[in-house]
Structure formats: structure tokens, C-alpha cells
Amino acid sequence: MTVRTYGQFCGVARALELVGERWSMLIIRDLLLGPKRFTDLRTGLPRIPASILSSRLNDMESSGVLRRRVLPQLDAAVVYELTEYGAELDQILLQLGLWGARSLGVPGQQDVFTLDSAILSLYTTFRAEAARNAHVSFELRYGPMVVHALVDGGALKVAEGSYPAADLVICSQASLVPLLTGEVSADQALRSGLVAIEGDPAHLELFTSLFHIPSAPKPSVGLAVH
Amino acid sequence: MTVRTYGQFCGVARALELVGERWSMLIIRDLLLGPKRFTDLRTGLPRIPASILSSRLNDMESSGVLRRRVLPQLDAAVVYELTEYGAELDQILLQLGLWGARSLGVPGQQDVFTLDSAILSLYTTFRAEAARNAHVSFELRYGPMVVHALVDGGALKVAEGSYPAADLVICSQASLVPLLTGEVSADQALRSGLVAIEGDPAHLELFTSLFHIPSAPKPSVGLAVH
DNA sequence: CTGGATCCCTCACGATACTG
DNA sequence: CAGTATCGTGAGGGATCCAG
Numbered sequence: 146m147t148v149r150t151y152g153q154f155c156g157v158a159r160a161l162e163l164v165g166e167r168w169s170m171l172i173i174r175d176l177l178l179g180p181k182r183f184t185d186l187r188t189g190l191p192r193i194p195a196s197i198l199s200s201r202l203n204d205m206e207s208s209g210v211l212r213r214r215v216l217p218q219l220d221a222a223v224v225y226e227l228t229e230y231g232a233e234l235d236q237i238l239l240q241l242g243l244w245g246a247r248s249l250g251v252p253g254q255q256d257v258f259t260l261d262s263a264i265l266s267l268y269t270t271f272r273a274e275a276a277r278n279a280h281v282s283f284e285l286r287y288g289p290m291v292v293h294a295l296v297d298g299g300a301l302k303v304a305e306g307s308y309p310a311a312d313l314v315i316c317s318q319a320s321l322v323p324l325l326t327g328e329v330s331a332d333q334a335l336r337s338g339l340v341a342i343e344g345d346p347a348h349l350e351l352f353t354s355l356f357h358i359p360s361a362p363k364p365s366v367g368l369a370v371h
Numbered sequence: 372m373t374v375r376t377y378g379q380f381c382g383v384a385r386a387l388e389l390v391g392e393r394w395s396m397l398i399i400r401d402l403l404l405g406p407k408r409f410t411d412l413r414t415g416l417p418r419i420p421a422s423i424l425s426s427r428l429n430d431m432e433s434s435g436v437l438r439r440r441v442l443p444q445l446d447a448a449v450v451y452e453l454t455e456y457g458a459e460l461d462q463i464l465l466q467l468g469l470w471g472a473r474s475l476g477v478p479g480q481q482d483v484f485t486l487d488s489a490i491l492s493l494y495t496t497f498r499a500e501a502a503r504n505a506h507v508s509f510e511l512r513y514g515p516m517v518v519h520a521l522v523d524g525g526a527l528k529v530a531e532g533s534y535p536a537a538d539l540v541i542c543s544q545a546s547l548v549p550l551l552t553g554e555v556s557a558d559q560a561l562r563s564g565l566v567a568i569e570g571d572p573a574h575l576e577l578f579t580s581l582f583h584i585p586s587a588p589k590p591s592v593g594l595a596v597h
Numbered sequence: 598c599t600g601g602a603t604c605c606c607t608c609a610c611g612a613t614a615c616t617g
Numbered sequence: 618c619a620g621t622a623t624c625g626t627g628a629g630g631g632a633t634c635c636a637g
Contacts, residue, residue: 245386
């Protein structure tokens with residue numbers, strides 16, 4: 146189980162040796178939302194072979210990114226959870242998700258849309274600075290999957306399940322990406338049937354201002370200016 | 372050349388399909404510092420097979436992360452440079468480098484320390500908020516490799532080569548990591564011979580406050596709280 | 598000399614089956 | 618349920634060769 150290295154004395158190379166193998170980042174993505182069992186991870190990552198999941202978990206446990214924990218229950222349930230070190234990847238994962246979301250096309254026939262990525266997508270696209278004075282709650286229904294998002298003045302909490310007190314219920318028939326990029330306005334989304342809502346249409350306008358996929362670059366650090 | 376996918380409709384998965392293959396991130400790391408020729412990239416990544424470099428460049432060109440450009444010269448020199456989209460990975464790469472630097476041990480016998488990673492390491496460890504009122508210049512000598520860093524009130528510019536007007540010259544005999552993490556103080560580093568300087572020792576103290584590898588976590592977004 | 602392409606070998610990945 | 622074992626395939630690694 147000797148990890149392949151890059152032969153470089155470099156923080157980036159080291160990071161990639163820890164979490165750069167195929168599937169590792171997606172495992173971490175799912176664990177960011179809480180400890181999970183082996184089977185939970187398989188469910189969230191339908192295409193990962195069990196043997197690969199097993200070896201990734203072992204590798205990342207050895208390197209201190211996550212840990213195995215035996216729950217104090219009769220059935221001795223085992224969960225995997227991020228260590229503090231591993232959990233510090235959260236911002237990086239969110240930014241990477243936002244960067245990648247910009248080139249998400251339409252979902253392919255084979256693509257799965259999991260609960261965890263639905264929840265994560267709300268965190269990645271959340272614009273805290275636009276939510277300073279916002280206090281609003283949404284329930285989102287992606288087919289059978291239901292999550293809710295509570296916006297409370299710059300803070301966001303997303304979780305699974307319904308939220309009967311929600312200010313707005315959004316039922317999406319397809320990908321919300323065009324709405325989040327601004328390619329489609331709230332109005333257009335409603336009229337075209339991209340989404341259906343229960344509640345005040347003005348709240349959908351608010352939703353698009355709180356959750357957004359920027360098409361223009363954020364100001365760069367200025368390394369690659371030419 | 373059909374790219375392996377993860378079969379997920381998710382920004383993180385999409386990002387990994389674009390830049391998650393082995394070596395891709397390190398290619399981008401080097402290109403963050405400016406356009407480079409095929410041979411320059413090979414020099415900075417000694418262990419990458421030419422065939423892999425070639426296919427990564429082609430893949431990332433197809434996906435819009437970088438572009439080939441033919442310089443208007445007689446020899447028709449070709450350079451590779453990041454697109455605007457690719458360049459937006461800069462913050463992510465810097466943060467990933469900082470995260471990985473925390474588990475950098477001592478450089479292995481086989482490890483190379485390239486000019487680009489030396490320059491990048493200064494960007495990754497730079498603390499702009501600690502440099503608000505700082506105006507100072509450093510020359511760093513890692514064996515035969517020489518770079519200089521200009522700190523100008525929260526802004527940093529690092530480049531290759533000597534800088535005769537530098538306020539402080541730092542000659543490192545070994546890895547600077549212990550100094551940057553605070554494991555070794557500026558005083559101890561001098562007395563132990565970890566570094567030798569030309570200039571005011573007080574500037575070395577300043578250096579350690581400007582460039583730092585935090586051992587404690589930065590505040591997390593609060594996803595993985597349990 | 599740069600910018601690759603081609604060959605071959607090895608090992609990680611991926612699918613399936615199996616066990617405590 | 619929670620993984621490990623087996624095994625074929627294809628990507629990575631290294632050397633060599635070729636075109637502009």
C-alpha cells in the first residue's frame with residue numbers, strides 16, 4: 146500500500162498525495178456533511194467499487210485525513226468521519242465545486258444527483274455577503290429528494306427533508322444550474338416551467354440573489370497576469 | 372480520449388473530471404506563474420512522462436482550462452497558458468498547497484524542490500492581513516536557487532533571481548518548513564544554523580510573521596460540526 | 598533542439614464474487 | 618452489513634524514436 150508520490154517537495158504535491166487519488170475528494174465531500182457508514186458512502190457514490198472505497202478509507206485513515214470510529218452501540222456500528230485536519234478541506238471543496246459547476250452541462254442520462262451533492266451545491270453557491278439582511282427559508286424538491294435551506298443573516302443551514310414553514314417551496318423539473326448562473330431569470334424559469342413554486346414569486350427572485358454561480362471570474366491573486 | 376467520469380451531476384465531480392487526473396494540478400500550478408513551453412513543464416515536473424504531459428495538455432486544452440499559443444517569433448515557439456477559467460483555480464491551488472504543507476515532512480532523498488514551488492510556497496504562506504503596514508524585501512537562496520520577495524503593504528510579488536537591494540538575504544541550508552510553522556523560532560533557526568542571513572536579524576522575525584504555515588485550523592464553514 | 602508519438606511493462610482501477 | 622479476494626483491463630511510467 147505504498148502511496149504513489151510525485152517526488153516533489155511541495156505543498157500542492159503533498160496534498161495531492163493525500164487526497165488527490167481518484168474518488169478521494171468525493172469521499173471527503175460526502176463526509177463533510179457528517180460521519181457516514183461504509184454503506185452510506187457506497188450509496189452516495191454509486192459507481193465506486195467497494196474495493197476502491199475500502200482502500201481509500203484505509204489510506205486516508207493512515208494519513209490522518211479521516212478516522213474510523215466505533216459507535217457505542219450494541220451492533221458496534223462503524224462510521225468514518227473527517228479528522229480536524231481533513232475537515233479543513235471544506236472551503237477548498239466548496240470553491241472547487243463552484244468552479245466545476247460553471248462547466249456543468251445538462252445532467253447526462255447516467256448521472257446521479259445525490260442528496261449530498263444537492264446539499265453541498267447550496268453551500269457552494271451561497272453568497273453570504275448578499276444575505277446579510279436576509280431571513281428566509283426554502284424547501285427544494287428535486288423529484289423525490291427534498292431538502293431545506295434556512296438563511297439567517299449571512300448564515301446558512303441546509304438539511305435533508307421537508308420544512309413546512311418554508312417561505313417558498315421550489316420544485317425543479319430539471320437542473321437548476323441555468324437559474325443559478327443567471328442564464329435564465331426567475332421569471333423565465335417560472336414561465337418556462339423549469340421550476341414550479343408554492344409561495345410568493347418574489348422569494349424566487351431573492352433565492353437567485355442568495356444562491357449564484359458566477360460566470361465572471363473572481364479577482365485573481367495576480368499570479369498569472371499577462 | 373474519452374475522459375473518465377464519475378457519473379455524478381455535481382460541481383466537485385465535474386471539477387475533478389477537468390483537473391483531477393494525476394499530474395493535472397501540478398501542471399496548473401506551474402502555469403499559474405506564467406506561460407510555459409513543453410520543455411519548461413518537463414523541467415519543472417521531472418518525473419512526468421512526456422506522453423502523460425502531452426495528453427494532459429490536450430485534455431485540458433479541449434476542456435478550456437488552458438490554451439496553446441504560438442508566439443509571433445521566427446521559431447514559432449509554442450507556449451501553454453491558462454485560460455481565464457483555468458486561472459481562477461489560483462486561490463484553490465494556494466489553499467491546497469497550504470493545507471498540504473502542514474504534512475510536509477523533511478524532503479526525501481529523491482524529492483526535487485523546483486523554482487516554481489519555491490515561488491508558490493511564498494504565495495501560499497503569505498499572510499496579507501499581517502502585511503498591511505509592511506514594506507520590506509527579501510532575497511532567498513535555496514542552494515543554487517535564488518528568488519526574491521517584495522512585500523508592499525499587503526501585496527506580494529515574488530520572482531526568480533537576486534535582488535541586491537533586499538533588506539534581508541536568507542540562505543537556507545534545509546527546509547524552511549519548521550521556521551514557517553513556528554516549530555522553530557527565528558532565533559533558534561539562526562543559532563542552529565538552519566538559516567544564515569545577511570542583514571538585520573529583526574527582519575527575520577518579520578519574515579516569520581509575514582510568511583506562516585498555520586498549525587491550527589482556520590475557522591471552518593461549519594458543515595462538519597459534530 | 599522542441600514537441601511530441603510510439604512501444605512495452607507494470608500496477609492501479611473497476612467488476613464481480615466471496616467471507617466474517 | 619462491512620468489508621476483502623480475485624482477476625482482467627487500461628492508464629501510468631520509462632525509454633526510445635520521429636517530425637518540424
